[in-house]
Amino acid sequence: MSPEATGIAPEEAPSQTTPAQPTHPGGSREMTYLEAISDALREEMRRDEAVFCIGEDIGAFGGAFKVTDGFAEEFGAARVLDAPLAENAIIGAAVGAAVEGMRPVCEMQFSDFIACGFDQLVNVAAKLHYRQGLAAPMVVRLPSGGGFSGGPFHSQNPEAWLLQAPGLKVVAPGSPADAKGLLTAAIRDANPVCFLEHKGLYRYLREPVPEGEYVVELGKAQMIREGDELTVIAYGSAVGLATQAVDELEADATVLDLRSLAPLDTEAVLEAARRTGKVLVAHEATRTCGVGAEIAAIVSELAFEHLDAPVRRLTAPNLPIPFSPPLEQAVLPQLADMKEACRELLDY
Amino acid sequence: MSDGDARAIATDRAGGASEPVLTREDRASLLRFMLLMRAAEERGLRLYKQGKVPGSFYDGRGQEAISVGSSFALAPEDRMCILHRDLGAHFVRGVSPERYLANYMGRSGGVTGGKDGNLHFGDPELGCVGMVSMLPDMAPVATGMALAMKMRGERRVAMTYFGEGSTANGQWHEAMNMAGIHRLPVVFVLENNGYAYSTPNELEFAADPVERAESYGFHGVKVDGNDVEAVFEASVEASERARGGGGPTLIGCRTMRMHGHGAHDDMSYVPDGVLESWERRDPIDRYRRHLADHHGFSEQELDEVATAVTEQVAEDARRALDSPMPEPSLASEGLYAEAFRPLGDGVAPWSRWAERKPLRPVNGNGRSPSSEASVSRSAA
DSSP states (O other), rough: OOHHHHOOOOGGGGOOOEEEEEOOOOOOEEEHHHHHHHHHHHHHHHHHHTEEEEETTTTTTOOOTTTTTHHHHHOOOEEEEEEOOHHHHHHHHHHHHHHOOEEEEEOOOSSGGGGGHHHEEEEEEEETHHHHHHOOOOEEEEOOOSSSSOOOOOOOHHHHHHHSBBEEEEEESSSSHHHHHHHHHHHHSEEEEEEEEEEGGTTTEEHHHHHHHHOOOOOOOOOEESSSSEEEEEEEETHHHHHHHHHHTOOOEEEEEEEEEEOHHHHHHHHHHHHOEEEEEEEEESSSTTTTHHHHHHHHHHHGOOOOOOOOOEEEOOSSSSSSSSHHHHSOOOOOHHHHHHHHHHHH | OHHHHHHHHSSSSOOOOOOOOOHHHHHHHHHHHHHHHHHHHHHHHHHHTTTOOOSSSOOTOHHHEEEHHHTTTTTTTTTTOOOOOOOHHHHHOOOHHHHHHHHTTTTTSTTTTTTTTTTTOOOGGGGOOOOOTTTTTHHHOOOOOHHHHHTTTOOOOOOEEEGGGGGGSSSHHHHHHHHHHHTTTTEEEEEESSSTTTTEETOOOOOHHHHHGGGGGGGEEETTTTTTTHHHHHHHHHHHHTTOOOOOOEEEEOOOOOOOOOOOOHHHHHHHHTTHHTTTOOHHHHHHHHHHHHHHOHHHHHHHHHHHHHHHHHHHHHHHHOOOOOGGGGGGGSSSSOOOOOOOOOOOOSGGGSSSSOOSSOOOOSSOOOOOOHHHHHHH
């Protein structure tokens, strides 16, 4: 994949100017985004016997992306359960196990396949507490995103589908440390949590990640850069792209990493919008009724008087993600697109 | 019950149980729960016709033997996903007619407090996960409950229902397949009531769904769904098999839906004479005659059971009508759970469960999710 697709070279992982977490007493270790996800899963499975993984090819094979590599040896096949190709059964069984006191972590081999388990997710899991007062503590891991010729069925970013199902929590980490901390919080949460892990970041991002127990609270955005003339609101792969763009432009800009899409940190969004007066929302997912549309609406409704420019969006257009590299790069937001969008708003 | 019964449960047998023992009181209970289901549904239908039930009204008239006979086999720690023709199972497990009727009317005293309607409820305190409209979505969920039980090495069972219409959906296959692969302690109760809404069996499947059980690697049995003791015996055998590690069972119950899919359905698609023929096999009339002919119940005794049910439903309906509508502000509450709360245990009226060993390990590994709830319920 091209560096522009995700924006951040390994040595340029975003430094956190205003870290939300205190320095971790247990020390830290350099990890990729993928290793951080594995680390969180391993820590939680060691801590709590109720935590188990279920998904396709996650046991002996270690998962299509090797997130659970070595898990079957450490935890036994029963807790790293290879499932048949049956996404509704995986998610439905997770609901049943969760209400029985287990903490299932489902892996969709690619986030695209959540479409095959959608009914159990949105009709059973999401509504269970509202309808019945019954908590279903479970996580659905969703390897998402494009940039490597995965084509229309291995490159999607399905968050807007999920955000239309009240009752789900949806998180999308943009850094290895957040991947670990958010996954830990997701496993401990009492609700169904969809965990969007961007495949393009798996082996691309590397940074020091706290060792041992590390929790990042769900529903809290994080400021990656603080500036006064523009706010770029992003999540997932767009965070690195936004950070690189404002750094290269030497812009006096705020970069806000949403981290959680549901619940959304509306306060952080509004604070940044009011302070800077200009907002760009950036994500790799398609445009219509996406997170960008929602943020733009919130900012227009609640911070209109503070705006110095229209809220702008940088997203993929409403198209399937095509296969061939030049076609795919034409669809996915690139670093040049991000810089141009920032420049336009700064000049407005 | 005898001590022998309790020991039989604790014995690790993978095969079928010996003939389950029903005491005289158990048999009266089976009749009472079937009568309770019918009387409560008749009262609910009247409330619907009086305009007190928003939406439509759905009942399981003619199918009472299935939900009562199957759920009667279960222990307190067992778990259920109960469907819309299976009100009797809710009553067996401890839901009152009052809360059922209040739920239909959208009152705050309903099981869901107005959040969901009709039979779309399950009382978490009684070990039930409420159904959704998509069918058979509860089959994968019950399979998951059984997976948790197996992972923890417990001798518990999950039971769920579905109609023959549900067997056409892909999720049915997904659940059967996963349950078969892991030999999970789950009992699937299939109610073939002749129609999926208006679609008859011959347009629903080419191969009998019960016969498909074998191809999933587990037992499928066919029983007369209008014979409450036959359903009960098949359910005991299936749950004993499950407790002993023998895997799932699909119990196919042939019956007839004596009312429309909902109160709005005139059943014009049912050929002449079919309902009349099934009326002669009514499960409640049949069981009443059976108790008189084979178990020495007097007409007076049987009338007393029926009278007590009528009085109970009248009183519960009064209370349900007294239950206020929910405050509109409640609509925005409860989207997310603050903390996990385990399911409680259901009521298990079969005399066999009165004295016995617990089905979950005393010092079980990991969580023992419902021990606290079970203590509080038995104290209540």
